[in-house]
Amino acid sequence: MSAPGQVDERPAASRSGQAGAVPPTLAFLWRLITYSPWRYLLAAAGWAVFHLWPLLPGVLGKLLFDVLEGRAAPGLTVWTVVAIVVAGGLARCTAIVGATAAWAGWYLRARGLVQRNLLDRVFRLPGAQAMPKTVGESLSTVRDDSDAIALMGGWGFDMLSGITFAVGGLAILLSVDVRTTVIVMVPLAVVLALAQLARARAYRVREQSREATARVTGTIGEIVTAVRAIKAADKREEVVDRLRADNRVRKGAMIRDRVQSLAIDSVFNSTASLGAGLVLLVAGARMRSGEFTTGDFVLFATYLMQVAEYTYFMGYLVRTYQQSGVSFVRAAELLQGARPMTLVDHHPLHLKAEPPPPAPVPRAEPLRELEVRSLTHVFPGTTRGVRDVSLTIKPGTVTVVTGEVGSGKTTLLRAVLGLYAPQGGEIRWNGERVEDPGDFMVPPRVAYTPQTPVLLSGSVRENVLLGLPDDGRVERAVHTAVLAPDLARLDAGLDTEIGVRGVRLSGGQVQRTAAARMFAREPALLVMDDLSSALDVETEQELWRRIFATSTTCLAVSHRPAVLERADQVLLLKDGRVIAAGPLARLLETSADMRLHYRTPPTEE
Numbered sequence: 001m002s003a004p005g006q007v008d009e010r011p012a013a014s015r016s017g018q019a020g021a022v023p024p025t026l027a028f029l030w031r032l033i034t035y036s037p038w039r040y041l042l043a044a045a046g047w048a049v050f051h052l053w054p055l056l057p058g059v060l061g062k063l064l065f066d067v068l069e070g071r072a073a074p075g076l077t078v079w080t081v082v083a084i085v086v087a088g089g090l091a092r093c094t095a096i097v098g099a100t101a102a103w104a105g106w107y108l109r110a111r112g113l114v115q116r117n118l119l120d121r122v123f124r125l126p127g128a129q130a131m132p133k134t135v136g137e138s139l140s141t142v143r144d145d146s147d148a149i150a151l152m153g154g155w156g157f158d159m160l161s162g163i164t165f166a167v168g169g170l171a172i173l174l175s176v177d178v179r180t181t182v183i184v185m186v187p188l189a190v191v192l193a194l195a196q197l198a199r200a201r202a203y204r205v206r207e208q209s210r211e212a213t214a215r216v217t218g219t220i221g222e223i224v225t226a227v228r229a230i231k232a233a234d235k236r237e238e239v240v241d242r243l244r245a246d247n248r249v250r251k252g253a254m255i256r257d258r259v260q261s262l263a264i265d266s267v268f269n270s271t272a273s274l275g276a277g278l279v280l281l282v283a284g285a286r287m288r289s290g291e292f293t294t295g296d297f298v299l300f301a302t303y304l305m306q307v308a309e310y311t312y313f314m315g316y317l318v319r320t321y322q323q324s325g326v327s328f329v330r331a332a333e334l335l336q337g338a339r340p341m342t343l344v345d346h347h348p349l350h351l352k353a354e355p356p357p358p359a360p361v362p363r364a365e366p367l368r369e370l371e372v373r374s375l376t377h378v379f380p381g382t383t384r385g386v387r388d389v390s391l392t393i394k395p396g397t398v399t400v401v402t403g404e405v406g407s408g409k410t411t412l413l414r415a416v417l418g419l420y421a422p423q424g425g426e427i428r429w430n431g432e433r434v435e436d437p438g439d440f441m442v443p444p445r446v447a448y449t450p451q452t453p454v455l456l457s458g459s460v461r462e463n464v465l466l467g468l469p470d471d472g473r474v475e476r477a478v479h480t481a482v483l484a485p486d487l488a489r490l491d492a493g494l495d496t497e498i499g500v501r502g503v504r505l506s507g508g509q510v511q512r513t514a515a516a517r518m519f520a521r522e523p524a525l526l527v528m529d530d531l532s533s534a535l536d537v538e539t540e541q542e543l544w545r546r547i548f549a550t551s552t553t554c555l556a557v558s559h560r561p562a563v564l565e566r567a568d569q570v571l572l573l574k575d576g577r578v579i580a581a582g583p584l585a586r587l588l589e590t591s592a593d594m595r596l597h598y599r600t601p602p603t604e605e
């Protein structure tokens with residue numbers, strides 16, 4: 001139940017970042033507890049028995065020696081003691097089994113809930129904002145911080161039981177002999193306080209090793225996503241060297257971490273012998289005089305270390321609690337502006353049965369007109385982006401955005417789609433103002449294939465459907481995307497596993513699989529960013545021919561003459577502004593920039 005050390009020494013306030021004020025850790029904890037309260041209560045009761053059990057052997061030991069020495073109350077025999085031991089042992093075993101099962105159930109739900117809420121938020125955010133941290137850090141938050149948060153659940157009952165034990169044990173010791181208790185406890189308390197201080201330092205080392213691990217995870221993530229680029233640039237050696245360097249740092253941090261923990265533990269363990277020696281020294285003389293019985297000695301020897309151990313354990317729990325608070329802050333940063341308590345909002349997890357199927361996608365209202373007026377998005381801290389762009393798209397038409405590298409084509413598409421928050425202007429769909437393009441410009445109204453599409457590990461079919469019903473649309477989509485001949489050559493056709501992010505496919509196949517995913521949505525508007533950049537001329541021509549044959553309204557970035565010629569309107573961008581707009585033939589007559597661009601488009605340079 002107690003969390004392994006994961007800590008950031010910075011105060012929570014300095015880490016709150018853009019997540020805003022994070023409520024007290026106890027508020028999160030309470031919300032998590034009430035997610036599955038009966039499991040939590042059962043676990044708490046079982047672990048209380050577990051923690052309080054060590055109070056019994058001391059008392060029983062004393063009782064046994066008192067019975068043997070004839071000092072016990074009349075009627076108590078050795079067998080009474082044996083019967084209490086057996087009954088207590090059985091009760092403890094039952095409590096541990098029940099508590100473990102209840103705890104596992106609660107912990108898995110609590111962790112699952114935090115992970116579900118984190119991912120839910122990330123998936124709801126527009127693409128460009130989804131991850132404010134590196135891949136390694138984000139993964140580590142979803143995996144490790146959610147774990148630390150759930151483990152903190154055990155903190156509540158560990159703490160309560162621990163305090164009860166320490167106070168109860170100390171009270172028993174004081175009732176037996178105040179002087180011995182004080183003389184023996186003071187040096188032990190000093191050793192434990194020193195150990196606790198050393199432990200605080202050890203947490204910093206632990207954090208360094210955690211950061212080093214996140215870096216290695218991040219590097220591996222980057223390598224996996226850039227396999228093709230690494231091979232193409234012949235940078236294998238350099239990449240492996242970097243991974244090796246990251247691993248070396250991690251190894252050093254891990255070794256330091258381990259050595260420190262072992263050193264502290266060994267100091268702590270030797271205090272057990274120190275305690276027993278002290279009891280002997282202090283109580284020896286008094287035992288000879290009969291003031292201190294063998295039973296008292298057994299009680300002291302048993303409790304002293306346990307009380308001390310629990311006092312030490314309390315310090316550990318306080319640290320764990322603080323660490324979990326840091327984990328909450330880190331997780332809240334991933335929420336990017338949502339209420340921090342969103343992390344622990346109650347939602348079903350469907351752990352025992354399949355989740356209900358997604359609601360059928362309603363057919364979109366046919367597009368009558370898309371109007372973009374004075375749309376502006378400038379990247380914060382720069383002068384780059386798009387400014388004051390207006391365009392009108394009529395149903396069944398093809399609009400092509402073109403312009404030199406960096407002129408703002410992708411930014412324009414993403415601003416229209418709401419993937420970049422518009423900073424000015426408006427979008428109207430069939431005359432109605434679109435308040436939140438990020439939520440509105442999605443399937444089945446709009447589907448989009450970005451310049452660098454992202455596929456997921458899984459089969460081609462899964463990548464095309466992405467949750468849609470398998471009702472024959474894959475075949476239609478694959479046909480439009482000119483992917484069928486490629487599938488015929490793959491070992492399992494549509495069911496071929498494509499590897500992480502589609503590494504087993506060529507660049508052109510990745511592009512067309514992503515295009516098929518877009519066609520399968522059967523949207524009212526297709527938005528494509530340089531769709532055919534990785535295709536050979538024949539495949540590309542066939543792809544555009546099939547897209548145009550569907551008569552779906554298109555908004556595309558392209559430099560290809562064939563596409564520009566087919567366009568009902570062309571928008572030429574320069575430095576984020578539209579400098580010419582209209583059918584290609586007219587622009588070639590009226591715009592010198594267009595003539596230059598048409599003759600030497602960037603992709604053909």
Ligand SMILES: Nc1ncnc2c1ncn2[C@@H]1O[C@H](COP(=O)(O)OP(=O)(O)OP(=O)(O)O)[C@@H](O)[C@H]1O
Binds near residue numbers: 451
């Ligand atoms: N996230 C970002 N932050 C800051 N500047 C950006 C960001 N994304 C793009 N830019 C800059 O904004 C400008 C427009 O970029 P954009 O990607 O829209 O150009 P593009 O015309 O699509 O280029 P390409 O033909 O290479 O795809 C460029 O100068 C680019 O460097």
